[in-house]
Amino acid sequence: MLPVTSGEVLLEEVTFRPTTPRAAIASGLCYLTPDRQNEGLALQQSIARNISMATLDAVTSAGMVNAKAEEARGEKMRSALDIKARSVNTAVSALSGGNQQKVLLGRWLMADPKVLLMEEPTRGVDVGAKAEIYRVINEQTSRGVAIILVSSDLPELVEMSDQVIVMREGRVVAELAGNEISQESVLHHALESAAS
């Protein structure tokens, strides 16, 4: 991660500058990594344990984890996201890419985010899981969760976004909203300097 050099982030109109992932999660910003194998999942651990990784405190009392509660929460997320597995005690390594991604998404939904920053959420995911992830994104936005979607999948961006910010060489070059959002317009702004 790069250090902050300028600008500021406002979360609910308050300056927001988390220094650790823990602080960010606590104030409601969750980050879905594009690299679930290396930065996302603890592959040898169970589905339930992966889902509770960011919210262990909620199932902990006096330092001890209530395994029953942890499994029940995992079970809830499994049916909510339609994660296909024999049980929530199945190791995540045994799941397909799409189901692994849903487990990771489940971890962040568990944390009840205000802002969910998702990077390439449907990379390497089958069609069924992709549709499921889009459904969850829409469900979350209708609940008032802000989703920041970073994606190289142009149809996905155009289809899902209310507002698109195009960046080129580290700078914002266009802000598109409503009818302005189309594959052509996004591409146009993204490639503008390359063409001129």
Place this chain on the structure above:
Amino acid sequence: MNRLSALALQLRAVWMLLGVALILFIATPYFLTSSNFMAIALTASITALLAIGETFVIILGEIDLSVGAMLGFTAVITAMVLPNAGLAMGLLAGLGAGAAAGLINGLLVTKVNMPSFIATLASLSILSGLTLYLTKGNPVGISSDAFRLIGTGHILGVPVPICILLVCAVVFGILLARSRFGRQVYATGDNFEAAHLSGMPVTRVKVAAFVISGVLAGIAGFILAARLGTAQPSAGKGLELTAIAAVIIGGTSLLGGRGAVVGTVIGALLLGTIDNGLNLLDVSPFLQDVVKGAVILFAVFIDRNAGPIRIILQSLKRVVPGASSLGKESAPTR
């Protein structure tokens, strides 16, 4: 990896232990006596304590080569503090020395970003050198009778060292399998970056594991000193390898993210039994290390070829309905 194969790994050490015991039972009449079992457990209790601490470190994907040296160091510290400051202070000094050594290991690994292999190899050298310097190479005698009871006394007929091992195995077993800290150990060992991004205090978890390793080395240190009546400066020499072997035989993965305290304790008992049996059978002490090496290879070989065992277990599960709930109990990591 599912529950069943995790169970297979835990059970592997049990099968090997039973197999070795059976061979020894047939081979020598001296094996199956309660005094011999006590002797095995007493010897194994030292390595088991070191190996329990090592289990935390190895599940985190790190290694602690300094446990043997920490044992010698803490034993000597306890023996030197004891005559002047009394029993409680002596024990505290030993535990404190172990904790401090573990803390330094942990900080070297996390803050200085040194590979644990290198950091603890250096600690091994520094601590054993320091121990020899403090004692000028001579054993430190212990006269306190109260202290010696830790090594030679009995509680309800069970030798105190074995009681201490049982308490530590239960406490640290529960800590690993059921506490939030335990969850953090597994997650961090499985995928450091993922644990960090999930808000887990990964640095603190690693440091704590090394401190646990140091404290348990301290406990093992004063037990050994109390049993022998002297603190030998070179007492822990080579014990780190036996401890690591016990952890591996017990089914803990060197790659991190997987393992349990139960397996480790059984692994230590297995190594102790093999040692004992080779002595009973009058095998040359020089050959004993050869046999131990072969056992480690065999254990890891089964680890890589867990498939056949899994098939046996699955058919077992069909025959014995309770086998699946058994798996739940003995493999809390899945």
